[in-house]
Amino acid sequence: MKMLERIGAPWKLVKSAHDLEEVDALIMPGGESTTMLKFFSEEGLGPAIKKFAGEGKPVFGTCAGAILLAREVSNPPQEKLALLDIAIERNAYGRQVDSSIRQGECPELASHPLEMVFIRAPIIRRVGAGVKVLGHSGELPVLVEQENILAATFHPELTEDETIHRYFLQKI
C-alpha cells in the first residue's frame, strides 16, 4: 500500500471475491501462504482469482503470493492456483534467521543492480517454457512472468526502488 501510494497508484484492499470486481489488477503480498489459503477457502477467493487472471487482468505475487500462483509447490506440497508454470520450493533458504538482503539483476527493467529482500523465501526450481525470467540473483530466477502473471520470490515493496511495481502497473 505504501509503495503504491508513493508511486501515486490508487489501491484497495481485496478481502473478498466481491472486492476483486472493483480492481484492475491484483497484488498478492508476502506472508504465510498456508494462512492465505485458509482465507481463500473462507472467502471463495481461489476461483475468483482464477477467473480474474483468466480475463487477462494482471496479477503479481510476491513471496507467499508467488507460492500461491505456482503450478507445483513443494516443502511441503499444498493447494495452489496453478496460474504460473513454475515449480517452487517453500522456505528454501532455511528458517527466518536465514533471511537476507541480496543483490540481483533485472536487465530488461533496470540498468542498475537491485537490492532484494528475501524473508523465509521460496526458490523457483523449474521455469516452464512459456515463462520469462525477468530477474535473477546469482544463478537463481527471482522475478518471472507469464503473460499477465508476475511473481517475485523477494519483497520489492521493502526497498526504496520502485522499478518492479512500476513495471507491474504498466501491465494494466
Ligand code: GLN
Ligand atoms: N515462508 C512463507 C511461505 O511459505 C513465505 C514468506 C514470505 O512471504 N515472506 O508461505
